[in-house]
Amino acid sequence: MKHVLVTGANKGIGFEIAKQMAQLGYYVYLGCRDEQNGTAAINRLKSEGLSNIEFLQIDVADLASVQQAAAKVPSLDILINNAATSGPKMQNISACDIAALKSTFNTNYFGVIQTTQAFLPLLKKAPLPVIVNVSSELGSLAMQTSRDRAVHWDNYHAYSATKTALNTFTINLSQELRNFKINSVTPGFTATDLNNFTGPKTAAEGALPIVRLATIGEDGPSGQFFRQEGEVAW
Template sequence: MKHVLITGANKGIGFEVAKQMAQLGYYVYLGCRDEQNGAAAINKLKSEGLSNIEFLKIDVSDLHSVQQAAASIASLDILINNAGISGKQPQNISACDIEEIKRIFNTNYFGVIQTTQAFLPLLKKAALPVIVNVSSELGSLAMQTSKDRFGNWDNYHAYGATKTALNTFTINLSQELRNFKINSVTPGYTATDLNNFAGFKTAAQGAEPIVRLATIGEDGPTGQFSRQEGELPW
């Protein structure tokens, strides 16, 4: 049985990814920084007949927490870096508080890097190690500069910048670790507390492209940015 860790998995898209991966027969480490919220998520999944799940306490913005989490498990095949925060809005970059920008980057970018680095020794032992970085269309420079871009992007300048940086991390890591499958994927505009449930996709629908990229085989892509409908421009 392959083992998968999903960070920020106690609610929203992360929870649905955990559920779908468990339903597919993977052993799921449900990553969450709050033990009470994590236990509630585990109990909900177990009430639906899923027993191949385990709570893993991890705060991706806290290096000590990340290191403790990595030391507590013995095997990992798939890492899904899902944990993220949207930050306070609006985020017009000309006026956004610098401390708020740093706070968002600390979770969405630096948190992903230190989590990935901590779990790389375990992933390198896997037959086919996979890393999925949950990104956003807001991180696409091509879409940011498109005349057809959607929504009020000014509200999410800082958040979008963290996802652009995350996409660069995906590119760099995939070029360095050639025997891995490493991709960025966006769930699309999904109704979660990240956007005050304004999205038009359900959390289950948003989870689908993430699960697809997490379960690819030897012939699957690496170093790509994609969504449910296919590949996206960086």
């Protein structure tokens, strides 16, 4: 049985990713900061007949927490870097609070990097190591500069900057680790607490492209950016 870690897995898209991966027969570590919330998520999944799940306490923005979590996992095949924050409002880049911007980067960018680095020794032992970085269309420079750019994107300048940086991390890491499958994936505009549940997609629908890229085989892509409809321009 392959082992997978999903960060930020106690709610929203992360919870649905964990659920769908468990339903496919993977052993899933539900990574989240709060033990009470994590336990509640585990109990919800167990009530649905899923037993191949385990709570793992991890705060991706806290290096000590990340290192402690990595020490508790015996093996890992797939890492899904899902934990993120939308950051505070306002996010207009000409006037946003710098401390808030740094805090958003600390979770969405630096948190992903230090989590990945901590679990790389385990992933390198896997027959086919896979990393999925959960990104956003807002991180696509091509879409940011498109004539079809959505007006509401102006509310997420800080958030989109972190996702652009995350996409760069995906590219660099995939070029360095050629025997891995490493991709960025956007769930699309999904109803979660990051956007006050305004997205048209359900969390279960948002999880689908992430699960698909997490379960690819030897012939699967690497170093690319995807959504449900297909590849996304960087």
